[in-house]
Amino acid sequence: MWSRNALSERLNLKWPILQAPMGSVASPALAAAVSNAGGLGGLGMWGLSAEDAERRIAGFRQLSGGALNVNYPLWPTPVKDADAERPMRQRAQELYAELKVSPSPDPETTAGKVDQRQLDMLLRMKPEVISFHFGLPEDDVIQALKAAGIFITSSATTVAEAKTLEAQGVDAVIAQGLEAGGHRGSFLGTDTSAQPGLFALLPQVVDAVSVPVIAAGGIADGRGIAAAFMLGASAVQMGTAFLRCEEANIPDAWRDRLGSATETATVVTPVLTGRPARVMRNRLVDRLGSDGLKPLPFPTQENIVEPLAALGDPEYMGLYAGQSVALTRPIPAGRLVELLAEEATARLKQW
Ligand SMILES: Cc1cc2nc3c(=O)[nH]c(=O)nc-3n(C[C@H](O)[C@H](O)[C@H](O)COP(=O)(O)O)c2cc1C
Incomplete structure (x- = not known):
């Protein structure tokens, strides 16, 4: 059976289908529905305090006894440069004036990191999986999480990034293709125009590392899952496919656009x-x-966009989605996991 391998055994998953931890879009209800259906639900902790992150994990635990993946995008404290920022701020002012929007003052933005409070909370709450985006935290954080039995993974957009993550001790690498919705997980300065698509990237990452590889980018139905497994994946991570599930926390305007996208x-x-x-x-x-x-x-840059997004107009909000958006289905997340598993099983049986 395609679904049984070292990764699905280790995480006790019926189906090696990961719902991507998409920041605040991935609600505890979405993650719980996925885990309850035998996949792996994910929660994004983008910029959240340890207290807020703990509340999200507790919300998931109330709804599911299944495994959970929590995700930390990492970034350094941004350095302000008024001269370099001026042209973009001027453009934003033009838009604010046109659309009669009041700019909001810039909030203080710090680094995105796993600090001591986050680490203490994670060691107490013990999510089964912690995934990172834009690289990995310091070695002592990784070692502390691994010593607690937590499974560690992070995204790679090139073979070099996959090898770097393996050398730093991840338990699995997420190979993220160009098709993926949301941010490129690149952390070695990869030129976006040179980022490979998943069909090219996945087998090369599988050849380059000895840890299991999770395929991400453009997978939206059982055909995509079957193809990823044929190319050597041990699991898939899907984001866009879950955006139209009723449990996804997105504004209606964004949801409507997903339904008519090509x-x-x-x-x-x-x-x-x-x-x-x-x-x-x-x-x-x-x-x-x-x-x-x-x-x-x-x-x-989010501070520039936020006053415009508050208008609720789909022409002025961030409509994150991947290249397979037109393949998505507006069904509950648990049903989607079952359907994906049925489709992948049928497709692989045919061969
Ligand atoms: C709306 C949205 C938000 C995302 N936010 C995150 C995030 O916070 N952390 C992360 O590691 N990946 C995030 N991703 C990327 C996913 O982890 C994954 O690489 C991607 O969804 C796979 O491609 P697909 O969207 O075609 O399925 C996000 C993707 C989407 C669509």
């Missing part, structure tokens, strides 16, 4: 946060991205 709807742009991310193209992306304007340092 395969050419998305682009990779840094204008939402300061780091390249795949989103559906809209006026916000076009206006902030024209003339090669430099975004503010990650993640402070």
